[in-house]
Amino acid sequence: MRGLLVELGASLFARGYSVGSAGNISVRLPDGYLMTPTNSSLGRLDAARISKLDAGWNHVGGDKPSKEVFMHRAVLTARPEAGAVVHLHSTHATAISCLASPGDEAPIPPLTPYFVMRVGRSLPVVRYYRPGDPAMEGEIHAAALGARAMLLANHGPVVSGRSLVDAVYAAEELEESARLALMLRGQAARGLTPAQVEDLLRSFG
Numbered sequence: 001m002r003g004l005l006v007e008l009g010a011s012l013f014a015r016g017y018s019v020g021s022a023g024n025i026s027v028r029l030p031d032g033y034l035m036t037p038t039n040s041s042l043g044r045l046d047a048a049r050i051s052k053l054d055a056g057w058n059h060v061g062g063d064k065p066s067k068e069v070f071m072h073r074a075v076l077t078a079r080p081e082a083g084a085v086v087h088l089h090s091t092h093a094t095a096i097s098c099l100a101s102p103g104d105e106a107p108i109p110p111l112t113p114y115f116v117m118r119v120g121r122s123l124p125v126v127r128y129y130r131p132g133d134p135a136m137e138g139e140i141h142a143a144a145l146g147a148r149a150m151l152l153a154n155h156g157p158v159v160s161g162r163s164l165v166d167a168v169y170a171a172e173e174l175e176e177s178a179r180l181a182l183m184l185r186g187q188a189a190r191g192l193t194p195a196q197v198e199d200l201l202r203s204f205g
């Protein structure tokens with residue numbers, strides 16, 4: 001699992017989904033959690049130094065965990081089926097999180113099937129909190145009860161998945177869908193119909 005985390009972090013970084021030391025990833029284990037260390041670059045994670053937390057979220061190994069441990073705890077506690085959480089500052093999803101009126105439940109319309117299949121029906125926007133602020137935990141938990149992914153206002157996306165690979169795929173799909181939504185702004189785009197969305201959720205949800 002550590003090797004996969006290093007590989008996927010490097011892949012996200014190489015393709016520009018994260019820059020500098022932005023973003024963090026957590027993975028649920030049978031006896032606790034792995035988390036990327038604070039101030040680490042997703043592009044250069046060291047498998048041996050990845051933070052280990054026990055089942056009570058106490059730091060028990062590796063470097064000091066991400067300052068966003070509350071964000072990851074909120075999602076993984078709200079969604080027992082989730083195996084991993086990916087938080088990025090990917091450009092287009094973050095741009096949408098900065099819109100004055102992003103739309104509370106559908107800041108990105110259902111334009112393509114893979115957005116619906118990987119991200120789901122709703123994408124709440126959680127109000128701005130300073131990075132690492134423990135006060136965000138309650139609202140993120142509440143949002144995660146009804147959604148696999150969310151946008152943090154003026155910050156970026158938080159995406160969960162059944163597995164680490166699923167969470168990464170969903171984070172990538174969210175970013176590309178945000179890019180499409182911005183490209184199509186002001187144009188007469190044809191989104192998926194509610195019936196098409198329901199069909200996708202029934203078939204792949």
Ligand SMILES: O=C(CO)COP(=O)(O)O
Binds near residue numbers: 021024066132
């Ligand atoms: O994205 C980040 C803060 O929101 C990065 O923080 P960490 O380096 O502590 O993981």
Ligand SMILES: [Zn+2]
Binds near residue numbers: 022023155
């Ligand atoms: Zn962040």
